[in-house]
Amino acid sequence: MKILSKFYIAIIFVLLYLPIAVLIIFSFNESGSLSEFSGFSTMWYKELFEDEEAFTSLMNSLILAVSSAVIATVIGTFGALGLHRMRSRYIKGAVNSITNIPMMNPDIVTGVSMMLLFVAVANLIRSQSFFGFGTMLVAHVTFSIPYVMLSVMPRFKQLDKSLSEAAQDLGCTPAKAFFKVELPEIIPGIISGLMLGFTMSLDDFVISHFVSSPDFQTLPLYVYNQTAHNVKFSMYALSSLIVAVILVILIAVNFAGGKKRREVAKK
């Protein structure tokens, strides 16, 4: 039974990784063929690095991910604070349900709904070039906020109310009490919200597809456009690079986590 279960795990993981492995191997194939490996070459990587559009899309993706994650985290954290303090259950429940809509809805519905809003606004102000960084930023902030709330809200619920009250009794203004007493307690939630927002933004394709313009392309949109009609081997190279980067980050995060746990265990 033990061997059988190991065998099952192995088979599923081999199948899961086979396409990705093939993709990486054939990104080094010198002939533009998917069926036969004729020789090692880095020409597709060279082609990719010479492609300015790819580089611009990468930069766009990073700028968008950082700015949307920061904005979503600020709005979401203060939102969680305000909602946590709010007495009316109805308002609280209503705001929470609306906030979670993008998390429940399929991305395509979130995408088309925001597109309809932007189209309406663009018609209203008679703007020809309304879609672009601004619409992308709004959309990414919007779908990141629920994830920020999800990681920050539990921290607020764990907070000891009396601490903030004590700080205020000792002469802090409520704002100062928040920044000095409560903020340090919820920082871990804020950081994980920030990271979640950042990765969600980098990864998003579907929503961006509906609210973007050709002038502002992110990396997933670039991959989509490049792979729409024909096979492009520089996209294999790009995908391989992305997989490699993710692998390094995941190992680094897990390794660092393991180290910390060991240190704690030693203490």
Next chain:
Amino acid sequence: MRKKSFFQKAAAVPHIMWVIMFIAAPMLFVLYFALTDAEGKFSFSNIAELSKYGNVFILSIAFALIATVICLLIGYPLAYFMSRQSERAQKILMVLVMLPMWCNLLIRTYALMALLDNGGLLNSLLVKLGLDKVSIVGTNFGVILGMVYDFLPYMVLPIFTSMTKLDKRYIEASHDLGCNNWQTMTKVIMPLTVSGVISGITMVFVPSISTFYISQKLGAGKIDLVGDTIERLFQNTSTYGVGAAMSLIMMILILISVGIMNRFSDDEDKTVKRGGIR
């Protein structure tokens, strides 16, 4: 009770404004476009128009259901076996499950397509072995395979999480009380991991029913699902209304099925708890 300061009252205002403007208002726009005609008058013409797309809906629901069931059948044993490995192995396996989740869906789909395509590695190997080529890309099977491949990790992870949270003493107790492995599985482990299964099903079903990239790539443009149709309808201003109606119907379908499933999971939890007291 201390009087609430302006700061505390104002903290949630940007958040509330944001979700009203950018979540609630867009949903109302979907509703408006779905329920008005070209002149902006209230009408059900867009909804009526959807009858043309009946088979698209049926196909999408069928594909998503099949993909979800296959993911569950593959993923549940996988999560179970994973949870029985050593702690170190579990950690490595967990990273291996998460890595594909972190890779963009476009990349995973594209990689699978490259492997299975008519001129891909699989077919060239088959030809070398003297076998016939198989055409997977462009068939229903190809699209379902793509859904299973892309979303399997989303099924495994929540089930695995609820497996690791499960108190091992329940399993020991069930063995002590004379259950064999199969009875322990069906009477103890399965009921206690229902919440993981429910979130796994949701996380596979929702993206499967709404996908358009998988059907574009692995269906080679021959297979039209709800996602493809919505995407196409929103490329042309004159068909926004029908597209909005279609999105609305899909949204309602998903809300209903998720709602039913959550109710189901609540009931299960209750029976488990009741059983525990008895």
